[in-house]
Amino acid sequence: MKKIAVPWRGTVVLASTLVLATSASIVASAGPDSSRRATPDASAQRPADMVLLDGKISMLDDANRTVSALAITDGRIVQVGSDRTVRKLAGKGTEVVDLDGRRVIPGLIEGHLHALRTGYHCWTQTVRLDQVTTRADALAAYADKAASLPAGAWIWTTAGGWNIGQLDDPAPFTLAELSAAAPDNPVWVTGSGITGARVNQAALDAIGLGAGDPGVEVDGSGNPTGGISGAANTAAGTAIRAQLDQLGIEGEAACLSDFLDEAASRGLTSIKDAGGNNAPWGTTGAISDGLHGEEPGMYLYRNEGLPVRIAYHQMSRYAGPASAMEDLRNAVGFLGDDWFKYLGPGEDTMATDAGYADFTTMAARKQLSLETHVGNVDAILAGFEAAAAVAPVEDLEWRIAHPADGQPTDEQLARAAALDAGWILTFSSVRNGATGPRYKSVLDAGAKFCLASDAMNVAPWQPFQNLWYVTTGDTMLPGVPGVPADQQLTRLEALRHQTVECDWAIDQEGEIGSLEVGKLADLLVLDQDYFTVPDDRIRTIRPLLTVVGGKVSYSAGPYGKLG
Known part of the structure; x- marks a missing residue:
């Protein structure tokens, strides 16, 4: 039972339904979220649903123990230990998984990803080049995508996930190359190191432009090269958005489902979603204004179920604190369950906006979680402190997203700690050879932080690639270093901050992130051992098996x- 202090009434004991029913009847009638921490011994009285044997299971508990076996019942871990001990829980109907010595780790938690936006920005039509290193493979990816889509469907690559310099031949793609790869589908490609966008002939035809039109680049003979900028690039963005607007919620849900399935295949079992707007094809309005934000996620949750957990901060309309405050009038924070949950307002309100302190104060009064992105770290902290002077924020999981290179300072860390505010440390600048935030300094300060990507538009998204960045100091650019040695994390430190030390980011403290008895069974069986594989192969690790809540994703x- 929880005790709270009410100023005008003293201490009140919240007994909930305990005074009305026995604990047995509560369990019998419990919903999805009320079975939290079911008694392991009770579950262990019948055969387990799944047992995993003969592995190297990294529990990531406080002692960082490794065991060989684990049992799951009703979505939770009911036993860990030796093969002999856990095998006793296997019975008729138990799924027995022979790990054959493979490494098992807790499922990875992504602390800041614009995943729900992949519904409207249809993942099914997206080509990612995050880890592609040859020109031939890049062009083959466009050909493969075109072969999977109907004629006329746009194909795109956004800038943030890759750099043209990572290819063996780093020249921009030509009109002829992209046209050969996808003759019947318009293609639009941006990337670091590319000016404007690169397109094929089908794209020029779709927007009705050619040689001589503003923004269409031509060669010495007057023929289009495939480069577009200015008005021509704007026209391409308008055409892409027009096509996306035809998807509807069910169509967007199908696109989102494709992404979430791939996320599970890359090792993500939980995502803290950061909302989204129309970028890169527009800079005004949040996609949620057009029913394109969280609705596809809710559609999947209600109709098909989700393969990974999602908790989200919602974007508003990039119209400033006054508009955001209006949107919060009926908001109820932390609403949802273990699979899909609304936390509070997100990153589209900037701390340098007039009225930011009023906005944070309203969020505190309504007891909402709050995420603000930099910007200006000192201004964010000032807004947090102003709110905390009016209403308590320590239990609301407020956080500062993606501080810049060399941040946060020691003083900023101390101010955040006083508020129990956390940090979301990302890699958007590291991919191009910048140093990134002060990962190791944040760790050494004992600060609460979670590793994250900030993908899709500004960063690579694959989780083992990000673990590779922060543990090796390497980048995809040949000879270009990233995180300096004094800010790199060990493999264990990095993994803990994308698992057990990140549970707070999606409001699941004590429920996920480690493989301990009583916790939700979110885990990965890896194709390579994360702890012993050579440095240059960390980024290539994939799960052979992803389990979320005891179910195969x-x-x-x-x-x-399986599954």
């Missing part, structure tokens, strides 16, 4: 028939 190789 992805399986491959020897486990391909």
